[in-house]
Amino acid sequence: MADQSVAGLSGMASGMAGDRSARARLVIAGLCVALGAAMLFSLTSGASDASALAVLHDGLFGASGGMDALSARDRLIVYDIRLPRVMMGVLVGAALAVSGAVMQGLFRNPLADPGLIGVSAGASLGAVAIIVLGGSMLAPLMAFFGTFTLPLAAFCGGLAVTLVLYQVATRRGQTSVATMLLAGIALAALAMAATGVLIFVADDRQLRDLTFWSLGSLAGATWQKIGVVAPVIVLSLAAMPFLARGLNALALGEATATHLGIAVQRLKYVAIVGVAAAVGSAVAVSGGIGFIGIVVPHLLRLAIGPDNRYLLPASALLGATLLLLADAVARTVVSPAELPIGIVTAFAGAPFFLWILLRKRGILDL
Amino acid sequence: MIEAQDLTVEIGRRRIVSGVDFQARAGEITVIVGPNGSGKTTFLKALCGELAYGGRVSLNGQDLAAMKPVKAAGLRAVLPQAAVLAFPFTVREVVRLGLVGGRSGVSAGEEGRLPERALARVDLDGFAGRFYQELSGGEQQRVQLARVLCQVWAPVLDGQPRYLFLDEPVSSLDIRHQLTIMDIARDFAGQGGGVVAILHDLNLAAMYADRLCVMHRGQLSATGAPGDILDDRLVETVFGCRLQVGKLPPKGMPFVLPQSVY
Numbered sequence: 358m359a360d361q362s363v364a365g366l367s368g369m370a371s372g373m374a375g376d377r378s379a380r381a382r383l384v385i386a387g388l389c390v391a392l393g394a395a396m397l398f399s400l401t402s403g404a405s406d407a408s409a410l411a412v413l414h415d416g417l418f419g420a421s422g423g424m425d426a427l428s429a430r431d432r433l434i435v436y437d438i439r440l441p442r443v444m445m446g447v448l449v450g451a452a453l454a455v456s457g458a459v460m461q462g463l464f465r466n467p468l469a470d471p472g473l474i475g476v477s478a479g480a481s482l483g484a485v486a487i488i489v490l491g492g493s494m495l496a497p498l499m500a501f502f503g504t505f506t507l508p509l510a511a512f513c514g515g516l517a518v519t520l521v522l523y524q525v526a527t528r529r530g531q532t533s534v535a536t537m538l539l540a541g542i543a544l545a546a547l548a549m550a551a552t553g554v555l556i557f558v559a560d561d562r563q564l565r566d567l568t569f570w571s572l573g574s575l576a577g578a579t580w581q582k583i584g585v586v587a588p589v590i591v592l593s594l595a596a597m598p599f600l601a602r603g604l605n606a607l608a609l610g611e612a613t614a615t616h617l618g619i620a621v622q623r624l625k626y627v628a629i630v631g632v633a634a635a636v637g638s639a640v641a642v643s644g645g646i647g648f649i650g651i652v653v654p655h656l657l658r659l660a661i662g663p664d665n666r667y668l669l670p671a672s673a674l675l676g677a678t679l680l681l682l683a684d685a686v687a688r689t690v691v692s693p694a695e696l697p698i699g700i701v702t703a704f705a706g707a708p709f710f711l712w713i714l715l716r717k718r719g720i721l722d723l
Numbered sequence: 724m725i726e727a728q729d730l731t732v733e734i735g736r737r738r739i740v741s742g743v744d745f746q747a748r749a750g751e752i753t754v755i756v757g758p759n760g761s762g763k764t765t766f767l768k769a770l771c772g773e774l775a776y777g778g779r780v781s782l783n784g785q786d787l788a789a790m791k792p793v794k795a796a797g798l799r800a801v802l803p804q805a806a807v808l809a810f811p812f813t814v815r816e817v818v819r820l821g822l823v824g825g826r827s828g829v830s831a832g833e834e835g836r837l838p839e840r841a842l843a844r845v846d847l848d849g850f851a852g853r854f855y856q857e858l859s860g861g862e863q864q865r866v867q868l869a870r871v872l873c874q875v876w877a878p879v880l881d882g883q884p885r886y887l888f889l890d891e892p893v894s895s896l897d898i899r900h901q902l903t904i905m906d907i908a909r910d911f912a913g914q915g916g917g918v919v920a921i922l923h924d925l926n927l928a929a930m931y932a933d934r935l936c937v938m939h940r941g942q943l944s945a946t947g948a949p950g951d952i953l954d955d956r957l958v959e960t961v962f963g964c965r966l967q968v969g970k971l972p973p974k975g976m977p978f979v980l981p982q983s984v985y
Binding site for chain 1: 799814
């Protein structure tokens, strides 16, 4: 297995064999640089020809009217169209990747993923309900929560699925992976059936919105939407590092984690609510973007090991970077039209998922 | 001291442990023996708060039921019978997990070297960089013990004795490492800590136990120094087989020589 060669590398002559924290810090630093580069690339690539240098100069020093100055039109494109899209990509990518890593730690299995086990489907149901019924049956909700109604509904849908899933799949502190995946399929099917009913009653305009939204896209990014979901995503991501040590201990089982001093019930509660909030918000603004939550933590575990103190921040960085790259592909591959980003992540992620299964046959026998 | 009063554990409708009074003192190794299914592991799990129980359990006089996990983790460490690991951690990373509760009792500067020291203690020098999941069962068992040792490295902290709960700590070990592990337990007790261990090997139990508790059908059928309680009649009633218990000079330590019933 590839894991073995990783161990060999970590056994340096430093006398700290098996300690991968130095390498993890290095990787995290590298990922910071990569994310910065991806953001700059996303800001400067597209139909307008604002150069990277000009955008950087403008961002750092304001419009100074020099040779590299942005035209008013370019400024509009960069600040009101591309920047919100980039920020949205960063938030959604980080939210999905970290949620994947946390769920995997919680379920003690590398195959747990919000998209795979129905959490995203539950969030979608909540969001679709608001899109379709927001003007009629659920109008009072809309009146009360305003722009927060959609993310809130997505959060509730995701939370409901996660809670049911955990109850079904966990018995006496041990989570059955097969049960989890199958229950996830059942819950996803249920959520999609309910979504189908809503689609059935939707009118033509809503229908078109729904179709594009469900395939996943960052195209609808606006500062207003970011203002709504950014606090939720940032808050829930900020809570995750506090779970890292507990999730590490959980790798030894719930009983042992308790013996090590972890308040396991509280840990599970915070993790489930945090994941549902992050995924719900991400789904609410960007629709069904799959596989980020499974691909990113898996790659990182190969590189820096499963220690959540490093895995969680690294996942946020790599998730954001990969989603920006996927968005760049989505924008350019059928240019001037635009592919929904969910299609890009699925085309890249699904084969990757199969590859994990091939490498680790018998993973379900855990 | 660890004390259980009228401890009862029911799983489903079955009563596995019924009304056990039990004491384990600091500075001693208390060994629990008994046939399969007699309730030893269930009893130990209740003692360390892993299972719901009736009755009362106290650690150093404080009620376990009212104790937060982090407080209990500062007073006792638990070696489970079988330990599974969900992700590919290295041996060092697994042993370091013993420090999650943060009460090893050594200075912060020394704590970084604690995994190495604990590994050396269980005879696993040079294993820190290996992957846990690739080790043999016996090696994994010793890594887990190293992790447990890190958690309560100082047997006495702030004047409070600390405890090791060991559920069949030598079940997959060769004879040399069985003795290594039991010597670690003896050292721990010698420095003022307390050890509660479940063992299957009556000879090992007789050799190391300061107090022996014989469990039978969910109750303690005998408690005392091995030399005082271990005899032919007890072994026959509890284990249901005829064995001669001999005594070794000079101190009269009991020994049991297994022989076929045929």
